[in-house]
Amino acid sequence: MTTEEKANIDWANVGFGYHKTDKRYVSNYKDGKWDEGTLTEDSNIVLNESAGVLQYAQTCFEGMKAYTTVDGKVVVFRPDMNAKRMAATAKRLEMPVFPEDRFVEAVEQVVKANLKFVPPYGTGATLYLRPFMFGSAPVMGVKPSAEYQFRIFASPVGPYFKGGAKPITLTVSDFDRAAPHGTGHVKAGLNYAMSLHAIVTAHANGYDENLYPDALTRTKVEETGGANFFFVTKDNKVVTPKSDSILPSITRRSLMYVAKEYLGLETEEREVYLSELKDFAECGLCGTAAVISPVGKIVDHGKEILFPSGMEKMGTISQKLYETLTGIQYGRIEAPKGWIRVIA
Ligand code: PLP
Ligand code: COI
Numbered sequence: 001m002t003t004e005e006k007a008n009i010d011w012a013n014v015g016f017g018y019h020k021t022d023k024r025y026v027s028n029y030k031d032g033k034w035d036e037g038t039l040t041e042d043s044n045i046v047l048n049e050s051a052g053v054l055q056y057a058q059t060c061f062e063g064m065k066a067y068t069t070v071d072g073k074v075v076v077f078r079p080d081m082n083a084k085r086m087a088a089t090a091k092r093l094e095m096p097v098f099p100e101d102r103f104v105e106a107v108e109q110v111v112k113a114n115l116k117f118v119p120p121y122g123t124g125a126t127l128y129l130r131p132f133m134f135g136s137a138p139v140m141g142v143k144p145s146a147e148y149q150f151r152i153f154a155s156p157v158g159p160y161f162k163g164g165a166k167p168i169t170l171t172v173s174d175f176d177r178a179a180p181h182g183t184g185h186v187k188a189g190l191n192y193a194m195s196l197h198a199i200v201t202a203h204a205n206g207y208d209e210n211l212y213p214d215a216l217t218r219t220k221v222e223e224t225g226g227a228n229f230f231f232v233t234k235d236n237k238v239v240t241p242k243s244d245s246i247l248p249s250i251t252r253r254s255l256m257y258v259a260k261e262y263l264g265l266e267t268e269e270r271e272v273y274l275s276e277l278k279d280f281a282e283c284g285l286c287g288t289a290a291v292i293s294p295v296g297k298i299v300d301h302g303k304e305i306l307f308p309s310g311m312e313k314m315g316t317i318s319q320k321l322y323e324t325l326t327g328i329q330y331g332r333i334e335a336p337k338g339w340i341r342v343i344a
Contacts, residue, residue: 015157039109081250132150168295171202220271228251297311
């Protein structure tokens with residue numbers, strides 16, 4: 001697709017927000033089965049006032065991106081992993097699973113139907129894909145809906161945090177987003193509803209995001225509202241928190257593989273205590289939206305932890321991880337088998 005055929009968007013300055021694109025995918029679940037699904041131009045949804053999603057928040061979602069590569073192809077990063085995670089989420093929320101192969105096909109259809117919204121290579125923007133599913137039939141007693149809708153829409157996006165690669169400041173939250181044995185490990189909309197008061201409070205206090213400690217002991221690092229953590233030790237080991245109540249980030253799992261197999265770094269997934277934060281050389285967030293966002297400072301109830309990498313730029317190892325991961329996504333570096341799905 002030539003530059004003239006692309007949508008008229010200031011790609012370099014697009015933020016992380018909703019931008020309506022041409023087509024979205026929709027499939028309905030009724031009488032125990034999914035219909036064949038279709039693309040539609042209609043971005044609005046009409047629902048019964050007592051729909052499961054409206055009354056008891058029976059909804060879940062996914063997030064992934066389409067990229068224009070250095071050689072002009074349009075690709076999606078590991079959509080099969082999002083399909084699998086959405087299946088796990090659906091089961092936890094008593095929702096029907098949208099078949100994983102159909103999920104990936106639907107992603108492909110949505111990207112193909114919105115090619116003019118896939119940002120050109122080198123702009124820093126990408127096409128964010130948002131699959132989601134919700135209970136659409138009326139409920140009154142607390143029980144799962146009998147009917148569901150699965151959708152995928154696309155929106156061009158820029159960096160999640162303003163300033164892109166500039167280190168951000170976090171605060172240790174006094175609110176919880178997930179409980180042991182709760183839903184933190186799946187992508188339920190309710191986890192994000194839980195975090196809204198906490199993020200508004202953090203922003204009002206001048207912080208970019210929250211670090212949520214574990215709800216039970218409040219001594220261990222879990223994640224932020226929308227990304228997993230990684231840390232780099234002073235001897236260049238990449239450490240990521242282990243917990244049953246954080247979302248198993250596809251970016252984080254990819255990053256740990258890249259650290260070990262591409263950069264030859266030692267990696268470790270283990271419990272990380274708040275008391276150790278002061279000993280790390282670098283800290284970063286990772287996720288589809290966050291990509292790799294460096295953390296310069298964490299404030300824990302008045303106690304400031306400033307990472308040696310500082311507030312001006314990413315630390316050396318974070319930078320290498322960033323370059324390798326985005327290099328794979330943009331086709332500059334050969335990807336592990338199966339990571340890149342070529343769409344156009
Ligand atoms: N943690 C939370 C709470 C998230 O919402 C996300 C975003 O999807 C992530 C982590 C990162 O996951 P992924 O890398 O699969 O996008
Ligand atoms: C993503 O990274 O895809 C997410 O879902 C995070 C969200 C908070 C924007």
